[in-house]
Amino acid sequence: MYQDLIELRNITKIYGEGHAAVHALDHIDLRIRRGEFVAMMGPSGSGKSTCLNILGCLDSPTGGSYRFDDVQVESLSLDQRAALRRNFLGFIFQGFNLLNRTSALENVELPLIYRRMPVRKRRELALKALDDVGLAGWAEHTPGELSGGQQQRVAIARALVGHPKVLLADEPTGNLDSARSKEVMEMLSGFNRRDGVTIVMVTHEPDMAAYADRQIQFRDGVIEAVP
Amino acid sequence: MILWEIYLLAQRTILRNVLRSSLTMLGIVIGVGAVIVMVTLGSGTTAKVTQNISKLGTDILYVRPGLGSHGPGGLRIASKQFELADAEAIQNAIAGLQAVAPTTDSNRQAIVGSANRTTWVNGVTNAYFTALGWTLADGRWFSDAEQKAGKSVCLLGQTAQKELFGSTSPIGQALRLGKVSFKVVGTLQAKGASTFGQDQDDVIIIPLRTMQRRIAGKADVRNIVIAVAPGVSTQTVTADIERLMRVRRGIKPNQYDDFNVRDMKELIDTFTSTTMVMTALLSAVAGVSLLVGGIGIMNTMMVSVTERTREIGTRLAIGAMREEVLLQFLVEAVVLATFGGILGILLGLSASVVGAGLIGVPFIFKPGTVALAFFFSGAVGVAFGYLPAKKAAQLDPIEALRYE
Numbered sequence: 001m002y003q004d005l006i007e008l009r010n011i012t013k014i015y016g017e018g019h020a021a022v023h024a025l026d027h028i029d030l031r032i033r034r035g036e037f038v039a040m041m042g043p044s045g046s047g048k049s050t051c052l053n054i055l056g057c058l059d060s061p062t063g064g065s066y067r068f069d070d071v072q073v074e075s076l077s078l079d080q081r082a083a084l085r086r087n088f089l090g091f092i093f094q095g096f097n098l099l100n101r102t103s104a105l106e107n108v109e110l111p112l113i114y115r116r117m118p119v120r121k122r123r124e125l126a127l128k129a130l131d132d133v134g135l136a137g138w139a140e141h142t143p144g145e146l147s148g149g150q151q152q153r154v155a156i157a158r159a160l161v162g163h164p165k166v167l168l169a170d171e172p173t174g175n176l177d178s179a180r181s182k183e184v185m186e187m188l189s190g191f192n193r194r195d196g197v198t199i200v201m202v203t204h205e206p207d208m209a210a211y212a213d214r215q216i217q218f219r220d221g222v223i224e225a226v227p
Numbered sequence: 228m229i230l231w232e233i234y235l236l237a238q239r240t241i242l243r244n245v246l247r248s249s250l251t252m253l254g255i256v257i258g259v260g261a262v263i264v265m266v267t268l269g270s271g272t273t274a275k276v277t278q279n280i281s282k283l284g285t286d287i288l289y290v291r292p293g294l295g296s297h298g299p300g301g302l303r304i305a306s307k308q309f310e311l312a313d314a315e316a317i318q319n320a321i322a323g324l325q326a327v328a329p330t331t332d333s334n335r336q337a338i339v340g341s342a343n344r345t346t347w348v349n350g351v352t353n354a355y356f357t358a359l360g361w362t363l364a365d366g367r368w369f370s371d372a373e374q375k376a377g378k379s380v381c382l383l384g385q386t387a388q389k390e391l392f393g394s395t396s397p398i399g400q401a402l403r404l405g406k407v408s409f410k411v412v413g414t415l416q417a418k419g420a421s422t423f424g425q426d427q428d429d430v431i432i433i434p435l436r437t438m439q440r441r442i443a444g445k446a447d448v449r450n451i452v453i454a455v456a457p458g459v460s461t462q463t464v465t466a467d468i469e470r471l472m473r474v475r476r477g478i479k480p481n482q483y484d485d486f487n488v489r490d491m492k493e494l495i496d497t498f499t500s501t502t503m504v505m506t507a508l509l510s511a512v513a514g515v516s517l518l519v520g521g522i523g524i525m526n527t528m529m530v531s532v533t534e535r536t537r538e539i540g541t542r543l544a545i546g547a548m549r550e551e552v553l554l555q556f557l558v559e560a561v562v563l564a565t566f567g568g569i570l571g572i573l574l575g576l577s578a579s580v581v582g583a584g585l586i587g588v589p590f591i592f593k594p595g596t597v598a599l600a601f602f603f604s605g606a607v608g609v610a611f612g613y614l615p616a617k618k619a620a621q622l623d624p625i626e627a628l629r630y631e
Contacts, residue, residue: 110542
């Protein structure tokens with residue numbers, strides 16, 4: 001087993017061709033340890049979101065190598081990447097991305113359905129995950145009946161219900177007021193410290209980045225400083 | 228197991244928007260319903276025709292002068308008429324006949340007091356009633372003496388009776404055909420419409436000799452109606468009659484018959500197969516609306532994929548395979564189509580029961596057709612659901628997640 005869970009080497013991502021080509025990521029190296037809480041910062045267009053998408057296997061780099069635990073990701077097929085996301089990654093998004101008119105419980109169960117887990121087992125796990133984010137009594141409520149903070153907690157429960165190796169968070173507090181943001185960040189940081197969940201978070205708010213163990217600054221497709 | 232989950236998901240999605248789903252299904256409902264109605268009523272009609280023929284007596288041959296189906300002009304070419312001797316020759320020379328009835332008919336005006344009606348006047352021998360299975364409602368048949376002497380007596384069909392005499396009993400009353408006055412000796416039981424829609428009861432029947440002497444003024448015989456004995460092949464008898472008549476009429480081997488023998492059974496077969504072709508044709512037209520229904524489903528699914536772009540992105544991000552997303556939308560289309568198919572089957576069967584009652588044919592339930600309609604609607608779902616499902620499965624998850 002490698003000590004670092006994630007290792008990016010010489011990663012580039014180029015959009016477009018010729019003169020119009022944009023280097024979204026320009027020869028990036030990045031290592032993330034097990035149990036680390038990393039915040040990726042930077043202005044828009046700096047490459048932090050592209051980097052997160054590559055880490056999440058949603059996007060493929062133009063060049064370079066990506067090792068996730070003991071897997072070389074660039075050698076995987078689309079379906080193998082989907083399997084990797086399903087089994088080892090959890091996502092939370094700025095816009096929550098919960099399924100409309102679907103109960104919190106069913107939203108949390110969703111990743112487990114794709115793992116083909118039997119109904120009873122996945123219900124049990126989903127209820128437990130909702131309990132962990134403090135929404136035990138809200139299982140039957142649909143996103144429309146929940147506040148923004150509650151919706152993001154449902155999303156966190158959905159991301160963590162399958163015990164992923166990494167939680168990838170894309171501006172998780174971007175749609176929340178400061179009180180709710182704090183609540184969500186404390187919850188994430190709690191999962192990180194208590195359960196050792198590795199977290200990679202993109203944010204542009206220094207207050208939120210302060211919760212992380214390490215802050216990575218992106219600018220124009222390169223990492224500026226790794227303290 | 229995952230397929231069952233996907234089915235439940237599809238069902239829930241469909242029920243979530245009942246109005247849209249119903250409108251989407253409508254095309255399939257109408258298409259399947261129309262096919263069911265066409266096939267059911269078509270086979271009902273065929274059954275009714277077959278039933279009518281057996282009522283009529285299946286083994287009846289009509290021998291008539293004229294070219295029939297051979298050569299140009301058909302019946303318009305004047306051929307030599309038959310005579311009584313032709314009927315007698317058939318009776319004597321050909322085996323396996325139950326009755327041979329020479330008849331001469333024509334359209335005449337009948338007058339009773341101030342009532343008058345143009346009706347079918349048929350001069351017949353008594354064998355005619357046996358051959359076609361007429362029965363008396365009232366009165367008596369013609370006696371042999373009346374036949375031989377050509378007396379002015381007549382029998383009335385139900386329609387002619389009602390039109391000329393109303394509700395009073397016509398027995399013993401007089402009616403006039405041209406200048407000749409006839410005495411009504413009996414009335415006939417109703418036979419109803421023939422297979423071809425002609426009212427068989429709108430008729431006045433008189434002795435053949437009376438017809439020849441008093442009405443037509445000629446000794447011609449226009450038809451010879453022949454009842455073939457049970458168990459005897461009508462085809463053999465037809466061939467025998469054709470051979471005999473060619474000799475009697477002096478037709479050379481290279482000439483066509485100038486008469487024709489019509490087999491009622493054969494006629495019915497033709498009619499039945501015509502009905503079946505019509506049924507198939509109408510069902511095909513109805514099937515077109517199934518295709519239109521399929522296009523409706525495709526349209527709705529396309530809209531649905533666009534609306535649910537973020538959902539698709541989320542599913543892909545949390546680990547759904549592209550095939551699973553494809554399957555989700557495909558199953559939704561198939562469930563929509565088969566729901567529509569089931570509704571269409573129910574609607575079609577109920578409409579068929581009502582329709583069969585209205586046009587007076589039996590309702591015949593055909594499980595094969597119903598099963599076929601069901602599977603076909605499913606196939607429409609697959610065919611027209613595939614493109615939208617493919618579109619959903621090929622979305623880029625990053626863009627889909629950000630879709631507003």
